[in-house]
Amino acid sequence: MDFSYLLELAKQNETSNKNEASKSRFSTNVSAAKKLRKSAPNVQAIKALLGKKEDDKAKAAQEFKKKRDNLLALRAQDKKSNRRVNAMINRTKGASKSVLEDAKVEYALS
Structure with missing residues (x-):
């Protein structure tokens, strides 16, 4: 092995290393997060x-x-239903007289 042969091998290795280094690989640089643009309503x-x-x-x-x-x-x-409603209003035992009068007036208005 002579010295010129070793220099030739070193030159070939150097060119092959440059070719491999020029190939793209994953980047180690961290980029900023991408912001998604939302459309306005x-x-x-x-x-x-x-x-x-x-x-x-x-x-x-x-x-x-x-x-x-x-x-x-x-x-x-309907006259029949009016009589029934008035009878129920008069029969209600727990109601006071003022409430009965208000109920009669309110029913007559409706």
């Missing part, structure tokens, strides 16, 4: 949804009131 869509909910509530309340008024009108037309 659509304000107009939310307002529309809330408006629709309010409209639905108002409509349901109006329908309930209409049904109740209709039932009260039907009850007022």
Whole structure:
């Protein structure tokens, strides 16, 4: 083994080491955490949804009131049920006279 042969081997090793070092490997550097961007809520869509909910509530309340008024009108037309209600009001033994009078007036108004 002569010295020139050893120099040639060293040169080949050096070039092969450079080629291996140039290959990409996992990085040891720690990068900052990535922040996820959240899209902003659509304000107009939310307002529309809330408006629709309010409209639905108002409509349901109006329908309930209409049904109740209709039932009260039907009850007022039935003479038999009026007599029964008045009889029950008069028969109630635990009620005081002022409560009975209020109940009669309230029932007459409805």
